[in-house]
Amino acid sequence: MPGTSEKKASSCGDKKCRREMTVGEVAERSDVAVSALHFYESKGLISSWRTSGNQRRYSRDVLRRVAIIKVAQSTGIPLAEIREALATLPDGRTPTAKDWAKLSAGWREELDQRILQLTQLRDRLEGCIGCGCLSMQSCPLRNPGDQAAELGAGARYLDVGS
Numbered sequence: 150m151p152g153t154s155e156k157k158a159s160s161c162g163d164k165k166c167r168r169e170m171t172v173g174e175v176a177e178r179s180d181v182a183v184s185a186l187h188f189y190e191s192k193g194l195i196s197s198w199r200t201s202g203n204q205r206r207y208s209r210d211v212l213r214r215v216a217i218i219k220v221a222q223s224t225g226i227p228l229a230e231i232r233e234a235l236a237t238l239p240d241g242r243t244p245t246a247k248d249w250a251k252l253s254a255g256w257r258e259e260l261d262q263r264i265l266q267l268t269q270l271r272d273r274l275e276g277c278i279g280c281g282c283l284s285m286q287s288c289p290l291r292n293p294g295d296q297a298a299e300l301g302a303g304a305r306y307l308d309v310g311s
């Protein structure tokens with residue numbers, strides 16, 4: 150269809166088809182603040198290059214990278230772990246759908262572990278609600294698993310401060 154190819158050629162000639170983006174464009178397209186993008190960059194999660202006028206430019210694949218960072222962050226994965234996971238990809242490339250499946254599977258295991266720990270913590274907290282004793286002998290939060298008993302007889306963890 151002549152009309153279709155004409156339209157395609159026209160849309161690739163405009164700004165949308167450029168291979169590089171300014172930080173403002175990345176912020177707008179990814180719905181992430183410019184300051185957050187600078188922060189991600191300072192932490193090695195994304196990268197840019199400078200123009201002769203010392204302005205940052207990003208390749209378009211940064212949008213996918215930022216999307217993955219945001220999704221991982223929303224599940225509580227620390228930025229350091231996200232960076233480590235992204236660094237496992239060859240040549241620091243942007244994750245493909247297959248890469249994302251692999252990364253997210255690893256993070257799911259970690260989330261399961263964290264949920265288990267939090268559930269156990271919540272269960273221990275139930276006995277403390279309305280108590281306030283914070284006793285080293287009987288409070289499961291103050292002395293989880295009675296760790297003080299393993300240290301032998303006598304006083305442990307004395308609060309000498311205020």
Ligand code: FES
Binds near residue numbers: 280283290
């Ligand atoms: S505060 Fe009393 S048992 Fe934890």
